[in-house]
Amino acid sequence: MQSCAKSWGLFLARSVSPSAPCSHLSHKSGVVWKLQCRIRPGRSTAARRILPRHDDFAERHIGPGEREKREMLDVLGLESIDQLIESTVPASISLQRSLKMDDPICENEVLEALQKIASKNKVWRSYIGMGYYSCSVPPPIQRNLLENAGWVTQYTPYQPEVSQGRLESLLNYQTLICDITGMPVSNASLLDEGTAAAEAMQLCHRQNKRRTFYIDPRCHPQTIAVVYIGVNTVLKLPHEMDFSGKDVSGILFQYPDTDGRVEDFTALVDRAHKGGAMACCATDLLALCVLRPPGEFGVDVALGSSQRFGVPLCYGGPHAAFFAVKDSLVRMMPGRMVGVTRDAAGKEVYRLALQTREQHIRRDKATSNICTAQVSLPNMAAMYALYHGPQGLKHIAERTHNAALILSEGLKRAGHRLHSDMFFDTLKVSCSVAAKDILERATQRQINLRVFSEGVLGVSLDETVTERDLDDLLWVFGCESSAELIAEKMGERVKGIMGSPFKRTSKFLTHQVFNSYHSETNIVRYMKRLENKDISLVHSMIPLGSCTMKLNSSSELMPITWREFANIHPFVPLEQAEGYQTLFRQLEKDLCEVTGYDKISFQPNSGAQGEYAGLAAIKAYLNSKGERSRSVCLIPKSAHGTNPASAQMAGMKVQVVEVDKDGNIDLAHLKAQVDKHNASLAAIMITYPSTFGVFEENIRDVCDLIHNNGGQVYLDGANMNAQVGLCRPGDYGSDVSHLNLHKTFCIPHGGGGPGMGPIGVKAHLAPFLPSHPVVPMRSVNSSSSLGTISAAPWGSSAILPISWAYIKMMGSKGLTHATQVAILNANYMAKRLEGHYKILFKGRKGFCAHEFILDVRPFKKTANIEAVDVAKRLQDYGFHAPTMSWPVAGTLMIEPTESEDKAEMDRFCDALLGIRQEIADIEEGRMDSRINPLKMAPHSLACISSSNWDRPYSREHAAFPLPFIRPETKFWPTISRIDDIYGDQNLVCTCPPMEVYESPYEEKRASS
Structure with a gap:
């Protein structure tokens, strides 16, 4: 096993010794790291004592320490994590072996390994175009937005x-x-x-x-x-x-x-x-x-x-x-x-x-x-526009267009024919000499051109093109003039778009926000002001059920901005992207091992796209068997909203399956639906564990029933964080799943994206995976493929190193233990809250999976309090709300993930217990049912500091209801509760006047 101390001949193994400290927690997974060494004849092993391991990533990623785990198990009345898992995951699907993966490596090593992979990519100058262009990323935006956890670790702004x-x-x-x-x-x-x-x-x-x-x-x-x-x-x-x-x-x-x-x-x-x-x-x-x-x-x-x-x-x-x-x-x-x-x-x-x-x-x-x-990406684009402003953007566009005009003039002088005299940045060229000779010269200068057909090439320019780049392109096409000489002789006679009826005459970006932040000082301050308004994982846990808001580590995120990953055009020859191809192969191997599937497609660039791709693969498979009439997709009532929407987009007819009082699929109703639609049954879409946070005992029976009646099983991978290392969908009957890499495998949610939703399939569906019309995908059968579902062959390729790094640093035992702790954390929180709130669904032995549902519906009758009131009041306690009114209307679904420690979970539980006491005060008449801290929540700083305070509770109780909420650390909501109805009835979707969100001082200070 490798380690950061490999030069000393050391290696580490996760120990499972009955005599080891805390070994009673788990004999199967092992939660104690033990130092071992390669013992050489005549060599002392004293290094084990003086060089203890300190860089185990799993210990950084998993929040609770050994003492905290023991305390949580005591609350649950359990002896070990194994006992919890055995009481939660059905024995019939439990994985009876460890995942077969490389030994874990530390953070420094993973960056070194990724650098070696990245070095296999060849960063050439690509003028291929087709919707993809090199650009200059302003360093203030890269540093303060893209690489900033305060900007990228939030969920969608619900x-x-x-x-x-x-x-x-x-x-x-x-x-x-x-x-x-x-x-x-x-x-x-x-x-x-x-x-x-x-x-x-x-x-x-x-x-x-x-x-x-x-x-x-x-x-x-x-x-x-x-x-x-x-x-x-x-x-x-x-x-x-x-x-x-x-x-x-x-x-x-x-x-x-x-x-x-x-x-x-x-x-x-x-x-x-x-x-x-x-x-x-x-x-x-x-x-x-x-x-x-x-x-x-x-x-x-x-x-x-x-x-x-x-x-x-x-x-x-x-x-x-x-x-x-x-x-x-x-x-x-x-x-x-x-x-x-x-x-x-x-x-x-x-x-x-x-x-x-x-x-x-x-x-x-x-x-x-x-x-x-x-x-994250529209935020970058918006900041790019703010930074440059309308004049800056126009300058970049004119410069790019002028470069194309210079190149076009040189190509014509060299005897080549242009297919159009009116263009912006792209030239289609019929070559006067053999195209292969031009391409050979391009290779000598490490330049990529677009190949249309025999003798026809394309060149697309961009904002990064310099005079030297133009000289190289002119040389590649056999033009003897330089860009300087051509520009000098062109003078005013070649005006292109600017001298044509196509020229833009209307103004754009006239709003003050696009004309105020052109210095680095001001754009950085503006980004910081916006960042400070948003709660993210840098502030506190975000316990959104079914969203898996776990740690997005710095070491995982660092490689995405390396030039070897960032500056590769998606349509370059495969030999120029060998680093990416290596990473894809290794990540596919690991994900197949985790899921039990045989093949992975990385083309879907979101979970919803993965659903669509998986269902399309099922349709293609059934069509290949001559079963085109199969078009019915069964979906439990508890399913994610994307499931029925994706089925509809894939051309399937949705039929709903009921769930029973315990949150399980109603087997009797499922059988009735299968019998009713037997001849037309295409698939069932199920989430496992269920969206109610329960491992259903009969999952194998459900899969068998569908297969026996000619259908396929689509298993939504949204809750995969409760399965990794414990059970595998491909083993218990699923045919295809999407994997939310932005949930289970640590890609940050980015405030609502980007995500990745690759699909894993069993072998019989592999021939139908997505293909691409431009880039040949070595492992995809284009003749049987379902087609293309995303613009790029491998989707959002540049964020895949994040998941690769997470898996390599965790290893088999680390991944499995993360799953165990995610389940432990959820059950601990549920146990702390169950005497004060009703926990809606539990498994057969009284435990939930990695998430659970709080039922706050009774409070509507007893105190006029609803889920939205609890959600808004949590903001006063410094927390983002759990998932609200889903999958059951009027409830809250909580998922802590493995990354939160016991102290943070206790603070969140204390907040909910404090809110429950406030509800009791309303129920018992000590607080008004209309004007109280919940109905009036959240309380912004402007509200608390206002000279007018006419509420029947104190400012202190409004803003600092518990001792852990202190002025020096409190996250303040920046506004009072919003009016949703007004917003939809008076729809405005562009920037309001600047004075709405700028103080007079800030307006005066901003540069022009």
């Missing part, structure tokens, strides 16, 4: 009173998108450009109930591939599009197109509208800084990627897609949207708007199955 910072940033992003595209309304991001285009197609179908969709073949090929999975998608050039049949729901075109051509689509949009179809435009934000925006020629939907606004290439992701629509389509728009509302004090504030469109509420009737979006 509690706006403690999320105003990133809500403001996302509103800036929406304003940015609206201004640049010329559209009135934008959402807060989607997963990538390809899936955004597919969402646009779905929107068109929903809006006008037609089923044929035209795609211009000059869109990016990966976008076409993602959309092409849809119903009745047809490739047609604009002049071939026929709208006379009244069956076309919409069209999609690219502006500028994938060849680089800029053309006028006004007539096409008019024809589509006259035929009752909608017009969707995939476009480029940087190009629109100098090009006439699509909103000005009437499109209904504008979409694309915001990657080139300060986000690295990342071998394909994560990147944020933008999606903007006309006002009339706002309630049909997919994804999250930030809006302006007011709080209880009448102040204008921010919240997630129109949530009733989304999957967690509307389920199979939702506008989209999207849950995780890409919040």
Whole structure:
């Protein structure tokens, strides 16, 4: 086994000695690390005494120490963690061996190992384009946002009173998108450009109930591939599009197109509208800084990627897609949207708007199955726009365009033919000499070009291109002039877009927020002010049930910004990305071992995308067997909202299965549904442990029943954190699962994204995994593949090193013990609270899995208190609320994870017990049922420090209800309780006037 002390000949093993300290806690997993050494003849073993191990990552990751575990077990009346696990996980599915994995390595070693892997990637200059471009990431944004735990460890901002910072940033992003595209309304991001285009197609179908969709073949090929999975998608050039049949729901075109051509689509949009179809435009934000925006020629939907606004290439992701629509389509728009509302004090504030469109509420009737979006990335794009401002962005766009003009002039002088005279940054070139000779010269300079076909190449430039880069490109294409000489001779006669009718004349980003933070001093202070408004894991535990808000360690996150991972174009030849390919292979091997599956696809870039991909693989498999009639998907009533939404998107018909009083699948009703839909049964989607926090004893029987009736089993991997090392879905009957790497495997939630949702499948589904139209995927059978479900071949590749590092540092025993402690922590908290709150569901032996549900519904009758009141009051105690009103309306679901220590869990329990006492005070008449600390919560600093205090309880009780809440450490909600109804009835989704969130002093101080 390797270790940081390997030069001393030392290694470490996790010991399970009956005589070891605390060995009574677990004889199976072992929780004590013991130093051993390679004993050499004649050598002393004294090093074991003087060099004890101090860098075990598992001990850093897992919160409770040995004494705390013992104390929690005593509260539960148990002798060991093994006894708890045996009482929780059904014996019929229990894994009877250790996971087969490499021995764990320490944090320094994992970074060294990752550096060796990263060094296999070749960072060439890539001018491939196709929606992916090199860019300059401003160091203040990289350092203070992307690499800052205060920005990336939060969940989706469902509690706006403690999320105003990133809500403001996302509103800036929406304003940015609206201004640049010329559209009135934008959402807060989607997963990538390809899936955004597919969402646009779905929107068109929903809006006008037609089923044929035209795609211009000059869109990016990966976008076409993602959309092409849809119903009745047809490739047609604009002049071939026929709208006379009244069956076309919409069209999609690219502006500028994938060849680089800029053309006028006004007539096409008019024809589509006259035929009752909608017009969707995939476009480029940087190009629109100098090009006439699509909103000005009437499109209904504008979409694309915001990657080139300060986000690295990342071998394909994560990147944020933008999606903007006309006002009339706002309630049909997919994804999250930030809006302006007011709080209880009448102040204008921010919240997630129109949530009733989304999957967690509307389920199979939702506008989209999207849950995780890409919040970290739109935040970066918004800050990039703030940092540069409108003039800076226009300067970058003009500079990029001028570089393309210089290159085009040089190529023409060298005898090559350009396919278009009007372009922004991309040139399609018919070569006057053999293309292979040009490509050979490009290889000599470590340059990647796009290959269209025999003799036709493409070059896409970006903001990083220098004069030296242009000289190299000119040399590659055989031009004898330099960029300097060409520019000198061009003079004013070549004006490109700036001298054409396509030139943008409308202003954009006129709001003060985009014209105030152009110095590093001011942008850093602005980011810090926003960060300080948001509660994150740097402040306290975030006990969101089914979200697994565990530690995101610094050592796991460090590699994502290394140039060898960050600066690789997703479509480079595979030999230039051997480091990534090595990492994919190793991570796939480990994930297969953890899950019991045979193959992994990393293409899905969210859990919801994984669900869709898994169901699509099932459909493809059934179709290959001639069973196309199988289209019914059974889903328990307790399922995640993404499940029915994903099934609907995959073309399946959802049939609901009831659950019994204990939270288990109602077997009798399941059998009745199976009998009823026997001939058309395609699949069942189940979550395990259940969303009620229970390991169902009959899971094997459920899987067998579905298989015996011709269906497949999709197991939602959202609760995998309760299974790792204890049981494996592939062993007890599941055919496919998605894995939320941003839950179980430590990718940070990013305030609502990015996430990763790779799917694991059994061997019979492997031939149907996603493929890609641009990059050959060595292990995927493209002829049988379900198609392409994300724009990049391996999804959000750049965040996979996080999960790789976590697994390598934990090892088999560390991973297993993390699962055990997650279950221990949940049961300890449930035990502490059960005498004061009703715990809704427990397993057969009285224990929960890794999460549990508090029933606060009775308090509505006894004290006029609901779950939302408890959630808001917890903010006064310094905590983010648990998951509210899901999976059971009016309840709270708590998941502590293994990373929280006993002291933090005790503080959270004390807070809930304090709240229970406040409820008792209302029940017993000591507090008013309308004006009390719960109904008036949260109490912001402005509220507490106001000269007017007319409430029948003290300021101290409002703000400092328990001794552990102290002025010097308290996290303050920045606003009072928001008004959701007002926000939806008075929808505003762009930046309000600056004075709403800037003091006069700050306005004066900001630079211009």
